[in-house]
Amino acid sequence: MTKPILVIGNKNYSSWSMRPWLALRHLKIDFEEIRVPLFTHGYKEQLHAYSSAGLVPIYRDGDITIWDSLAILEYLAERHPQLWPRARGARAMARAVSAEMHAGFQALRARLPLNCRARGRHIAITDDLGKDISRIEEIWEQCRERYRSGGPWLFGGISIADMMFAPVASRFVTYGVAVGDTAREYIETVMEDVNVALWTTQAAAEEETIGAYENIGKS
Numbered sequence: 001m002t003k004p005i006l007v008i009g010n011k012n013y014s015s016w017s018m019r020p021w022l023a024l025r026h027l028k029i030d031f032e033e034i035r036v037p038l039f040t041h042g043y044k045e046q047l048h049a050y051s052s053a054g055l056v057p058i059y060r061d062g063d064i065t066i067w068d069s070l071a072i073l074e075y076l077a078e079r080h081p082q083l084w085p086r087a088r089g090a091r092a093m094a095r096a097v098s099a100e101m102h103a104g105f106q107a108l109r110a111r112l113p114l115n116c117r118a119r120g121r122h123i124a125i126t127d128d129l130g131k132d133i134s135r136i137e138e139i140w141e142q143c144r145e146r147y148r149s150g151g152p153w154l155f156g157g158i159s160i161a162d163m164m165f166a167p168v169a170s171r172f173v174t175y176g177v178a179v180g181d182t183a184r185e186y187i188e189t190v191m192e193d194v195n196v197a198l199w200t201t202q203a204a205a206e207e208e209t210i211g212a213y214e215n216i217g218k219s
């Protein structure tokens with residue numbers, strides 16, 4: 001049997017790629033990783049060879065191709081239901097916060113691009129960005145308050161919701177976003193996770209740079 005393939009962008013910059021990669025690693029699925037550095041010569045053609053959407057991540061499992069991060073996570077969860085919390089109420093909430101992350105937080109995405117290896121970047125917190133940051137903290141606090149007894153993740157044990165928010169934790173570290181104790185603790189949990197740590201190390205070893213992202217927050 002051929003291995004499933006995950007096509008990803010630069011580990012340093014591609015937040016959507018990071019999410020299903022974390023799930024595959026967490027599940028210990030043997031997959032082939034194809035890394036296509038974004039915005040380099042010919043990258044779109046390379047992506048179009050896997051999916052007409054031309055965006056990463058793309059997951060190919062036999063004759064099934066999935067070209068969206070959350071859809072890939074849902075596909076994996078069909079075979080590995082432990083990716084969602086077991087209790088129905090927790091599972092519903094985990095799906096809601098994951099969908100909220102997938103669809104929203106435009107200011108955060110535009111103003112704080114993922115830059116795993118960068119530290120000490122600072123940006124002005126405008127109203128729209130401040131609202132996104134507060135809402136993320138609110139989600140984290142609500143989840144941690146309800147599910148603290150089950151473990152250190154949003155719903156106790158690790159779930160897709162944590163994979164959806166992992167790149168946000170990384171951004172908060174890169175840009176030194178000031179957060180409360182609960183968020184700080186949660187960010188530590190995420191950053192210390194063995195797979196997040198591996199992704200971050202591999203991101204730091206990449207040589208490509210994307211100028212538009214590197215210029216953000218440099219003093």
Ligand SMILES: N[C@@H](CCC(=O)N[C@@H](CS)C(=O)NCC(=O)O)C(=O)O
Nearest residue numbers: 014015016055056057067068069070
């Ligand atoms: N909603 C999609 C978004 C995918 C996406 O925007 N990927 C970005 C990288 S993180 C990309 O492929 N950018 C390359 C480009 O815009 O050409 C998902 O969740 O997978």
